[in-house]
Amino acid sequence: ERPYPCPRCARRFRKKTHLDRHLRTHTGERPHPCPRCARRFAHRQHLLRHLRLHGDSRPFTCPQCGRGFGRKAHLARHLLVHSGTRPHACARCGRRFSSKTNLGRH
Incomplete structure (x- = not known):
């Protein structure tokens, strides 16, 4: 209810x-x-x-390189670097990127 x-x-x-x-x-x-x-x-x-x-509170640590992050979502985004996953594709040329930021720079 x-x-x-x-x-x-x-x-x-x-x-x-x-x-x-x-x-x-x-x-x-x-x-x-x-x-x-x-x-x-x-x-x-x-x-x-x-x-x-x-602050320096970075409770979310990358298990592969030890880098710390203040937000779980930022760690998840960082993990794409290690996995080689590139989910963001350029609509014009098809080139793929691991982050929206890198796609935008392209």
Whole structure:
């Protein structure tokens, strides 16, 4: 049962706190400021993830080369370097790249 409807869209929520958090997507409210820079975040979890970038906290380590990353997604992207996987193809020439950034530079 989802008794809490969003007044702006069709989504419904089991808990009022979930509705309140969802409403920020409509209002743009960002109540969680970073104490080290000017950025603000809608969700506390996003602030905590951001804070790792300010420090030397790099809990995600590459098992092949030992390089550390602040985000799991960044480690996953890095692992493509070791695997040789190149999922991003140029629409014009077909050349493949391991990252969107490298594809964009091409």
